[in-house]
Amino acid sequence: MGKTQATPGQIWEMIKALGDRLPKELGQVGYHQDPRWYNERVAELVRLSRNSPEAQQIERILSSGALTVESLSNPYANEKVKPTRSYPNPWPVLTPEQWAEGYQKAYPDLDASCILELESGLVIPSWCDQRVYWRPRLDRFGQVIGVKDPYGKGYGPCLEWLLNRLAEIYGEGFCDYRKGALTEKHVRLESTTRQYLEWIDSQTKGDYVPEIGSLGGCYAGYSVRNCREDTAKVNKDRWAWPAFIGGSILLVDHVRLGRNGLLNIDFPGDEYDPDGRSQFGGYCLRFRFHDRLKFSCRWIGYPDEYWGSAVGFRRLRN
Numbered sequence: 001m002g003k004t005q006a007t008p009g010q011i012w013e014m015i016k017a018l019g020d021r022l023p024k025e026l027g028q029v030g031y032h033q034d035p036r037w038y039n040e041r042v043a044e045l046v047r048l049s050r051n052s053p054e055a056q057q058i059e060r061i062l063s064s065g066a067l068t069v070e071s072l073s074n075p076y077a078n079e080k081v082k083p084t085r086s087y088p089n090p091w092p093v094l095t096p097e098q099w100a101e102g103y104q105k106a107y108p109d110l111d112a113s114c115i116l117e118l119e120s121g122l123v124i125p126s127w128c129d130q131r132v133y134w135r136p137r138l139d140r141f142g143q144v145i146g147v148k149d150p151y152g153k154g155y156g157p158c159l160e161w162l163l164n165r166l167a168e169i170y171g172e173g174f175c176d177y178r179k180g181a182l183t184e185k186h187v188r189l190e191s192t193t194r195q196y197l198e199w200i201d202s203q204t205k206g207d208y209v210p211e212i213g214s215l216g217g218c219y220a221g222y223s224v225r226n227c228r229e230d231t232a233k234v235n236k237d238r239w240a241w242p243a244f245i246g247g248s249i250l251l252v253d254h255v256r257l258g259r260n261g262l263l264n265i266d267f268p269g270d271e272y273d274p275d276g277r278s279q280f281g282g283y284c285l286r287f288r289f290h291d292r293l294k295f296s297c298r299w300i301g302y303p304d305e306y307w308g309s310a311v312g313f314r315r316l317r318n
Contacts, residue, residue, distance in 0.1 A: 074229040081303045083220035099134045102252030109144045114206025127218045133211045135248035137201045156182040162247045177296040185276040193269035196239045216265045216308025224284050224300035227309035228268045241310040242269030243285040263289030266309045272297045
């Protein structure tokens with residue numbers, strides 16, 4: 001079927017998704033806008049002649065790229081609500097000099113000079129926050145603080161060290177609800193996030209990595225698992241950020257906090273188990289700001305109008 005090779009069984013699975021989503025996502029001139037029309041046409045596709053007008057219309061839809069078998073494989077696609085919160089405004093963009101100065105104070109044993117050497121001409125996708133963030137390479141961070149395997153068993157201790165640094169900077173304005181509960185039994189990097197993080201760190205020469213992404217705006221209103229599935233299977237130019245990136249950004253970009261409760265960021269790149277039984281998958285870590293900066297966890301299975309997941313732009317492999 002054009003660019004999307006859908007079997008009759010897969011087409012039947014598309015019936016409800018087509019009826020629910022196409023009028024919202026496509027809406028091109030000439031496309032029928034009644035969801036029931038799509039439900040009926042897709043159900044008939046298994047017995048329509050390939051040359052019939054109806055079959056050709058549906059083939060156009062499936063081969064347009066806006067709807068694929070992969071996009072319909074996200075079982076959590078409907079876990080989304082209309083967001084009611086927005087970013088702080090104004091929200092100044094930090095200069096490379098400000099990033100370098102902030103990190104040099106936070107981590108004097110890491111070299112922030114690479115931040116000042118970033119090449120111009122970065123292409124920032126429209127769904128991003130139109131800015132460049134910086135964070136330490138996780139492998140270099142682990143070396144400096146003496147943690148082995150920072151992408152695996154040592155990830156929790158790296159995150160704990162970072163949170164202690166946040167506590168030093170923010171003082172009583174920071175509350176860590178996960179204190180003492182970031183062992184390898186409590187937290188780990190989600191598998192696709194770990195794979196990408198290891199690769200991009202290995203491709204970076206300096207101690208810091210430029211990241212282009214969204215701190216919640218792009219996936220505001222999504223459930224965390226909806227975001228995870230979307231970045232893994234649908235929008236493959238994106239990857240789920242872990243709390244290590246968010247905490248690193250908040251070391252320097254204090255303006256992001258505001259003072260009006262607008263900081264509510266989930267980090268779908270982490271899997272968390274509050275009980276420490278290594279039963280991962282049900283929770284993620286998050287930062288939020290209500291009178292002070294708080295670090296805690298949240299369940300991944302429901303959308304919330306106040307929350308958004310942090311994701312980054314996935315760079316291509318050569």
